[in-house]
Amino acid sequence: MGSYGGSSHFTTLQSFTPDYCPNRITQYESNQTGMRVVVVDQEGPKLYGFFVLATEIHDDSGAPHTLEHLCFMGSKNYKYKGFLDKLATRAYSGTNAWTATDHTAYTLETAGWAGFRQILPVYLEHVILPTLTDSGCLTEVWHIDGKGLDAGVVYSEMQGVQNTAQELMDLRSKRLLYPKGSGFRYETGGMMEQLRVLTPERIREFHRDMYQPKNLCLALFGEVNHEELLETLSEFETSIIGDIPNPELPFKRPWIESEELRPLTESTIEVVEFPEEDESFGQIDIRFLGPDSADSLRTSALQVVLLYLAGSSAALLDNTIVEKEQLASGVYYTIDSRPKTEIAFSLSSVETSKMKEVEARFFEVLKDAMRKPLDMTFLHDCLDQQVRTVKFQSETTATAFVNDIIADYLFGKRDGSTLEANTKTLDDYSKTLKAWTEQQWKDFMTTYISDAHHISILGKPSSKLAEKFKKDEAQRVEDQVKELGPAGIERCSQKLKEAMAENDREIPSSVLAKFKVPPTDTIHFVNTSSARIGPALQAGRPDNEYQKIVETDDKSMPLFVDFEHIPSNFARVNLMISTEKVPVELRPLIPIYLEAFFNVPLKRGDTILSFEQVVTELERETVGYSIETAIGLGNSECLRIEFQVEVEKYDVAIRWMRELLFHSVFDLERLQAINSRLLADVPDSKRSGDNMLTACHLMLHLAPASIGRAKSTLTKALYLKRIKSLLKSDPNKVINQLDTFRRSLCQFGNFRVVVVADLEKLKEPVTAWNALLSELDVDREQPPPLNPLGQRIDRLSDAGMYPGRSSHVVPMATVDSSYLSSTSRGPTSYDDPKLPALMVAMSYLNAVEGPLWTAVRGTGLAYGTTMSYDIQSGFMHIDVYRSPDAYKALKAATNVVQAHIDGSTPFDPLMLEGAISSIVVSFANEQASLASAAVASFVRQVMRGLPEDYMQVMLRKVRDVTVEQIQESLEKVVFDVFRPEKADVLCTCAVGLAEVSSQS
């Protein structure tokens, strides 16, 4: 294929449209540098970019990860820390990045092509020509502060994860799975002891080797103007060509030209201890090396096999190990693209004393299954399910092909054939694999899983290790302080100060102002149309063709039904259920009810379907199903059942709702299994500092009536134990309670239906609901009134309504750092006139490289700080995430907000523009897909009773906010989170830090 346009350096390598989705995929290659670009065309306001470098390193120095951070510290022509992110906020954009073992990816999300095009070359310059200064390395990677303690952004980040169960097990697995000489063995995030000795020169060397345009692939999604894109990239290449290594020089392609991975020659089982006070439950990881990841047929077969083995509670491993034998709370799997696909199973919450037997049982179950006939019907169900899922994902996920593109770039053939084979059709599934014989499937499973060599890691909790880590670290720091002496520490502190001064050189406004904020009309917002029936009409009767469609079907339906029309091959059928009528003392049953909802037997006519049959049929007939709180529909105190089905299965989704709500059987054996599974997961969720902080907040600030509190980890810890003993001593009592619970839930007045679908394709959109109505015994002429939905704000505790009387510190053996939240009262209404100023104030404070970032993250005081408000509860929050000293971080945040109130720190007019553009982006984010745009429109208009043009009006108001109004908002609303008499402070932290915290 020829080159594109006149002046561009790019050649079109391939361009095709998959036969199951409308998005076109085009790949270009630069003749000048070898850079690659893959564009996926799709509609909507948002564009997404992934800039992927294949990165291979053979040590734990953390050079790849530190580089990922350092690229944001300035580039050849923009030698300012934070320039890129400041520009991003002005261009309706957000940036992020991650480091995987085999690649580093920089991401860009933008509302509108104009903004995307503006920032693209600047961002790429930061990646290809970053400044990588010594002072940047000092503050971002690691340093010693004025107290002789270790700090630095990457260092703190790794401190938070290095000694977690997940990380310790993962690292040991890698070491066993990959031989010396393979880059897959290493922790590319960096181990703490190695980060302390990593030099700037090593980082620069790694950048020189790996960050070349010929090792870079851009994957772009959205309404991309191809011609302008290639023009922009060609200009960019010309601007950097003098500064990069000669593209003609030979280059060893990472991974592919490295030593080939050898298959495992033996199996290994090892115990890995992790720090944890509660020693009752551990975790098991089992890994295999699977088929070549460029072999599209075998990787497709693998997807099907994994669904067959562990894709649902009816699948072999789940069903035996979790449901029947209750040896683990779950069997999960992930696959990672490598030259050889890495298959990882993990068994969660396994009794510590039984881990060895459970690991053996895992293989026994597999081997036993291979000796018997396979369930070919179920296997073909899994195959169809996989095809449906791929189709659904390609329609709903904004960046659906990104994993394929990245894997192809890292390991695929460079002529584009691998990408095409993996994405163009689903024929591998629907033709080739459909024809596989039972023997072929068995051979595949024995080769790659049941009889394959593997690495098993038994993760064992150890309270001694928790103690040891703490003691060792305290000793190390003590030695360090001693060795440095006061003079040494002073030198470190001086060095840090100088580095910070150099990093924080102010960005001249003129440089930033050169980039004009693109007008909002360059952003293509989408509009969705509604139609309503029954009490839903109270939100107004839409005047459009879809309203006519639903009224022609059945005008007299008494159910509340709201339709949101989008062009789609799938229907999303939602039922929102009010919990107002559920007796408060029964609300702690919610976790069990939710978990049981799709997982108990069902009465259909005269027969009882086993729960396995229920799950098998659900998997066969739907794309997805879930039950959770209705937070996504705008009310966190309601429940939400959602089915995603092919549009012709609309009535099937409604039938399932009816059956699962009214005809499920609370079977004792199943309830015991479900309860012990939930209980087994409690210690695990009590391990994370972040989770525990949330759990404490929910317990303290919500009343027992609240669903949020009833579902929280700490309520579960208490009630599930009670239910466990009750299930033994008086099982009927639990079953009766669940029946009462169900009766109070399944009432006409509690139900609101929300359907997101293509109304031109939906058969009987309204009359189909008679199936549900028939259970409800409702007089169609005179239906009873609807029950209120119940609001979070009416379900707060005393402390939640009047914060300022308590603060709690929770020491935890499982965390190395500290987490903090402070909560005060905030606004409670979406049309509060104070809201626009508050929105701008939050957006300004939270901006990347903004005031909080600079004061807290920039000084190494925490990995992150965020301020937020929650209108449903009427709370203001500040959260400090992963900090060596959370109180110090809070203090720094207090000072920075105070300085903005009293004017000692002036507001930067360019950053104010950026803050407003971030608000525009948040509106565009609601429209990441057509389905999410439809739901957002429902929430706004029906749930919140806001006008159709709320977004436009709000954007106008936000633009008119003055600095005085922001200051007033900071002083009168925001600052309450820092006033001890108005706010509750909660902190979870490492045991050693608790003493420090309670003194501060």
Ligand SMILES: [Zn+2]
């Ligand atoms: Zn990081």
